[in-house]
Amino acid sequence: MAYQVTxxxxxxxxxxESLILDLSECSLIQVPDAVYHLMRHTxxxxxxxSGNVITKISPKFAVKFNLITELNLSQNQMAKLPDELSDLNYLETLDISCNSFLSLPTVVxxxxxxxxxxxxxxxxxEIDFDLLDVNNNSLESVDLRFNPLTGICYDILKEAKVNFKIELSERMKEDWEDLDI
Structure with a gap:
């Protein structure tokens, strides 16, 4: 524990100095308040x-780190993100891979x-297509590979006419989908 704090x-x-905060693989369950204090002038x-056991991000994260352009939350245990992350006006890359999301968080x-x-x-x-802005001018790519998308959702995404690239892996049919009734 003392090693991890150090x-x-x-x-x-x-x-x-670098303006890049790397707290990957630190066994964190959340971003400690001390981090916000230590980074208050940066x-x-x-x-x-990435690579922690974080289940949620505090709403104050977006307030304290509102200028970040890259956020890597991969390989944690998250299933949702706070709406306050929408205040990250400069965020260009968001990695939420290898988590427990059942749908894309509305904040994205x-x-x-x-x-x-x-x-x-x-x-x-499933993806909430009402939220997916097909004319989003900034979005360049969405990586949805290796998610258990429903057949209908997969087909819609595969055929979607959007201004950005959607990456999908081959969809494996469930056993029950092959049954002839």
């Missing part, structure tokens, strides 16, 4: 929280400058 402090000190550009559709959304290897079965 490591987090060291990484925060490094981020004061205008971060990137934050990597509110990120005005998001170019790349990486959401592969979750438990996403």
């Amino acid at each position: 490591e987090v402090v060291k990484r925060c000190q490094n981020a004061n 205008e971060l550009k990137s934050c990597d929280l 559709f509110k990120l005005k400058n998001l170019k790349k959304l990486i959401a592969h290897t979750n438990k996403i079965i």
Whole structure:
């Protein structure tokens, strides 16, 4: 435990110079309040929280780190994101892969400058097409590979006429879908 605290402090000190906060693989269950305190005078550009056991991000994250352009939340245990993340007006890349999302969090559709959304290897079965802005001018790619999308959702995404690239893996039919009735 003491090692982990020391490591987090060291990484925060490094981020004061590089403007890139790398707290990956630190066994965090959340972003500690001490991190917000240590980074209070730093205008971060990137934050990597991958490979932890985080289940949720605090709403104050967006307030404290509102200038970041890259956020990596991959390989955690998250199933939702706070609406306050929509205040990340400069965010261009969001990685929520390898988590427990059942659908794309609605907040991702509110990120005005998001170019790349990486959401592969979750438990996403459907996409709310009403929220998916097909004319989104900033979005360049959405990675939805290795999600158990329903057949209808998969087909709609495969045929979607959008201004950005949608990455899908081959859909494996469920056993019951092959039954002739």
